[in-house]
Amino acid sequence: MSKAEEIKKLFEEKINSITASEAVEELRIEFLGKKGLVSGLMSELKNVPNEEKKEFGRLVNVLKQEIESAIAQKKEELIKKEEEAIINSAEQYDESLPYEINMGSYHPITLVQRDLERIFASMGFAIEDYSEIVDDYHCFEALNIPKHHPARDMQDTYYLSTENQLLKTHTSAAQNAIMKKYGAPLRAVFPGRCFRNESTDACHENTFFQMEGIMIDKDISISNLIYFMKTMLSEVFQKDINVRLRPGFFPFVEPGFELDIECLICGGEGCPSCKNSGWLELCPCGMIHPNVLKHGGIDPEEYTGFAFGLGLTRLAMMKYGIKDIRVFNSGSLKALSQFKNE
Ligand code: FA5
16 A cells, blocks of 8 residues: 555544544644645655656645545534534524513603703794803803802802813803804703702702703893793693792893792792702793893894793702602612603
8 A cells, every 4th residue: 555545544534533623623734734644745755766756746636635625525514513503402492472672761851851842942942052061251251250250159160171161050151152153033942961069969969951041032021031931831830830030140131030939849848859948949030131142242232132041950850759859860770760751
């Protein structure tokens, strides 16, 4: 038996005994690798007499090709078998079993915000968006609150390391940009997240939502303001709510008011949600200060307007009877998933 025949026989014995695809690679290296048996056979070519060299080379090449194709075939066969075994051993599933779909739900603030947007849109107000990072000019100076004005102390916030930039303390920060965008006459509401550096309690958060509204036109008066506030509240609560209007100071309105609603958690008796006063500060408002109109490029001799800054998070507390404002940012699905989508 020639050396090539011996190698072929040995290969056939070995390949027939292989049962795992990984072992095929080891066999390939043993026979076809750089130091494998076939390569070893080829290196013997130099010892073969010249007249036999051609035939010897041909035989080695045939052997090499046979081994290569046998290896490829074996590998394919074994991989197929292994895949079938995995599929057959996998746990069977029953397509007909019933399954539960866990539907998400809207956050209560989203629900109240959408409700308000619908109400104001029906009264001809545009819905606007504004960034959470603002500059000092928009948050304060354009609102008639110059540097070092004591009113800044009421809204301590988070300043960014980038010069002049801060997290907006109130949605009023968007007033100037929106006046410049639309000019007068103008009706717009702009909800947004606000940030203040304050200690939290049942009715104060450091991150909360407001919805600002402005209406600017010829001859707008306090009567228009009161009408819109009343309509908004009766639409949101779908019932009569006790409200009170008292003077309030904000440098960007003149005159300014605080609109409070009777606490719906305790019915006016006094509880932690209303700081035991029976009333909840909900929506400061007033007639836009002429300086603010001027900053917004609107002539205060020709136009007047009102503005309000509704506490959206507090409104959601009242609407859904949520006693502690901290629930909103808690991420507690147990509490937050109770509010059903519209
Ligand atoms: C303002 O932010 C004024 N920009 C509102 C305004 C707009 C006045 C337009 C006049 C004209 P104030 O700081 O009071 O005002 O906040 C407005 C409302 O936001 C409050 O009535 C309250 O409902 C809500 N609010 C304020 N601070 C917090 C807080 N820490 N947590 C939850 N809600 C708050």
